[in-house]
Amino acid sequence: MPGATANIVVGNVDAPMSNRYVVDFHNMAKGAVLGNTSSGQGAAFNGERIYCALVTKKTGTGSKPHFHPDETFNYLLEGSLKVDMDGGEFVVPTGSLLHIPANMVHTAVATDDGDATYLVWRDRANEKRGMPTITEV
Numbered sequence: 355m356p357g358a359t360a361n362i363v364v365g366n367v368d369a370p371m372s373n374r375y376v377v378d379f380h381n382m383a384k385g386a387v388l389g390n391t392s393s394g395q396g397a398a399f400n401g402e403r404i405y406c407a408l409v410t411k412k413t414g415t416g417s418k419p420h421f422h423p424d425e426t427f428n429y430l431l432e433g434s435l436k437v438d439m440d441g442g443e444f445v446v447p448t449g450s451l452l453h454i455p456a457n458m459v460h461t462a463v464a465t466d467d468g469d470a471t472y473l474v475w476r477d478r479a480n481e482k483r484g485m486p487t488i489t490e491v
Contacts, residue, residue, distance in 0.1 A: 379408040387474075391490055392417035392462075398474075405476040405487075411435070416463030419491040423480035426454040428462070433470035435462045456480070459491050 382397035387407050393415035398407035416435070428435070428451070435446045439460035446452045446462075454460055456477075464470035481487050 388488055391420050391488055403478055405478055407474040410469055410471045411464040412469050413464050414466055417461050419459050419461050420488050421457050421459045422488055423485040424477035425456050426476040428452040429473045431471045433468045434465045435470050436465050437462050
């Protein structure tokens with residue numbers, strides 16, 4: 355697209371165009387993606403409008419009750435998450451997409467069946483207005 359810019363560049367600016375817009379999660383530094391709020395570890399980056407991360411939660415571990423000011427989607431690549439949200443508890447299995455509306459208090463814990471690995475996408479609109487990306491309850 356004419357005039358489009360990228361915030362994340364893997365490699366150097368002189369690299370061929372096909373490599374300049376590729377984010378290599380597997381070789382990025384890994385760390386806590388939500389600080390002390392969650393056991394999730396992984397790699398993340400911010401685009402202009404979207405936050406994206408590849409996260410793993412170890413069996414039986416997860417997050418404290420919290421919410422984000424923006425809409426979030428989690429796609430389960432491996433394992434499953436036990437989620438407590440909107441007054442109910444349910445399991446999100448491998449291959450499923452969890453939609454978390456903005457400001458919805460939730461927890462997500464890897465089930466006892468094994469580690470859970472998932473992709474996260476979160477809108478950054480309110481974050482860019484100065485709101486915190488996560489609020490514990």
